[in-house]
Amino acid sequence: MDPELMLLVAQSRIALTELVEASGLTRAELIELVEYGAFAPQGAAPEQWTFPADALVQARAAARLRADFELEPASLALLLAYRDRIVELEALVRELECQLLR
Amino acid sequence: MKYKDYYAILGVARDAAEADIKKAYRKLARKYHPDVSKEPGAEERFKDVGEAYETLRDKEKRAAYDALGRHRPGQDFRPPPDWAQHFGAGGAEDLGGIDLSDLFASLGGGFGRARGFRGRDMRIPGEDFEVTVHLGLSEAARGTEVALELAMREMTSDGRIVRTPRTVRARIPKGVTDGEKLRLPGKGGPGANGGPSGDLYLNIALHPHPLFRPSGHDLYLEVPVTPWEAALGAQIEIPTLEGRLSLKIPAGSKAGQKLRVAGKGLPRPHGGAGDLYAVLGIQVPGTLSAREKELFEQLRAASGFDPRGHFAG
Numbered sequence: 297m298d299p300e301l302m303l304l305v306a307q308s309r310i311a312l313t314e315l316v317e318a319s320g321l322t323r324a325e326l327i328e329l330v331e332y333g334a335f336a337p338q339g340a341a342p343e344q345w346t347f348p349a350d351a352l353v354q355a356r357a358a359a360r361l362r363a364d365f366e367l368e369p370a371s372l373a374l375l376l377a378y379r380d381r382i383v384e385l386e387a388l389v390r391e392l393e394c395q396l397l398r
Numbered sequence: 399m400k401y402k403d404y405y406a407i408l409g410v411a412r413d414a415a416e417a418d419i420k421k422a423y424r425k426l427a428r429k430y431h432p433d434v435s436k437e438p439g440a441e442e443r444f445k446d447v448g449e450a451y452e453t454l455r456d457k458e459k460r461a462a463y464d465a466l467g468r469h470r471p472g473q474d475f476r477p478p479p480d481w482a483q484h485f486g487a488g489g490a491e492d493l494g495g496i497d498l499s500d501l502f503a504s505l506g507g508g509f510g511r512a513r514g515f516r517g518r519d520m521r522i523p524g525e526d527f528e529v530t531v532h533l534g535l536s537e538a539a540r541g542t543e544v545a546l547e548l549a550m551r552e553m554t555s556d557g558r559i560v561r562t563p564r565t566v567r568a569r570i571p572k573g574v575t576d577g578e579k580l581r582l583p584g585k586g587g588p589g590a591n592g593g594p595s596g597d598l599y600l601n602i603a604l605h606p607h608p609l610f611r612p613s614g615h616d617l618y619l620e621v622p623v624t625p626w627e628a629a630l631g632a633q634i635e636i637p638t639l640e641g642r643l644s645l646k647i648p649a650g651s652k653a654g655q656k657l658r659v660a661g662k663g664l665p666r667p668h669g670g671a672g673d674l675y676a677v678l679g680i681q682v683p684g685t686l687s688a689r690e691k692e693l694f695e696q697l698r699a700a701s702g703f704d705p706r707g708h709f710a711g
Contacts, residue, residue: 300585353579361433394613397653
């Protein structure tokens with residue numbers, strides 16, 4: 297695959313610095329969101345943290361929602377949990393629709 | 399330059415208090431925010447709402463906007479002669495080709511999430527772009543290249559912001575699927591004063607296919623079979639993305655039953671492929687010939703099969 301191109305899927309990993317740079321969230325905001333459970337990195341400390349690459353999609357949405365609704369991190373974490381659930385349910389609905397006879 | 403009525407976009411009076419502007423913005427943001435709304439055209443509408451709020455929430459920008467005077471939305475207009483000097487938009491005397499939002503972005507004070515230009519001396523990152531790319535299933539399976547026309551913000555040597563059309567080519571790797579996103583670092587808008595270029599994000603959307611329905615990298619294919627094929631079993635031919643293959647229908651198959659054909663779905667980017675699921679649908683002839691009718695009647699008389707036996711008692 298083109299090294300200049302990243303497919304934002306769970307199988308690829310990105311570091312905290314990259315997530316900060318690309319998402320528009322600050323390092324402190326991301327660390328707080330991790331504390332609230334909105335993101336679940338692998339690694340013991342922020343310097344070693346890696347995130348699934350699709351966390352960038354969620355983090356960019358978080359940056360937009362934070363800015364556009366002036367949300368503080370705890371509310372943002374709650375909203376992201378609901379958003380995650382909606383994404384999962386939409387994927388399930390799509391899969392079930394595929395299995396229906398027309 | 400085309401006029402936009404920011405007050406009308408937010409649905410507030412021109413003398414609205416800051417709190418009312420904020421409240422109106424929040425109501426509209428709740429309705430049209432692209433991360434929340436499913437309404438068609440919500441994203442475009444939210445851009446206008448966000449642009450209006452970014453300007454009217456800031457006292458200086460609001461004063462500068464008010465000083466432009468009142469015009470009809472979409473009307474071509476020019477700011478008053480001393481407007482640019484008065485509001486710190488130096489170098490903005492010739493405003494013919496620029497967008498109202500870019501004009502206010504050049505006044506400083508930030509431009510929301512667009513990561514726009516904020517001044518003349520600091521390193522300013524370029525704008526990120528997010529574009530939906532529509533692909534056919536075959537294109538997604540084998541990979542393709544797309545050319546995207548993007549209107550990129552650029553700062554001129556005299557500090558003005560202009561939109562310049564640019565063509566960006568992006569190679570889509572094989573194996574992307576519906577709803578996936580790609581990031582192309584540095585392929586967004588150019589930075590200013592040595593700032594890095596923005597990124598380009600591609601949202602993959604697959605065109606509906608007349609036969610195959612994708613779910614992740616798996617494909618679903620509705621396969622109609624006759625009642626006797628379902629009852630007796632059969633060897634039939636089905637299409638795949640790579641040509642036809644032979645599929646064994648087991649005796650005693652039911653409508654809605656899924657038969658998995660391993661590895662015949664969409665390829666995965668890092669190797670392997672999803673599966674193809676044949677979903678069986680049992681079809682009966684719309685009109686029976688005399689002979690068919692006779693045979694079905696014989697079957698009815700001979701068969702003890704009761705699919706509704708579990709309703710009894």
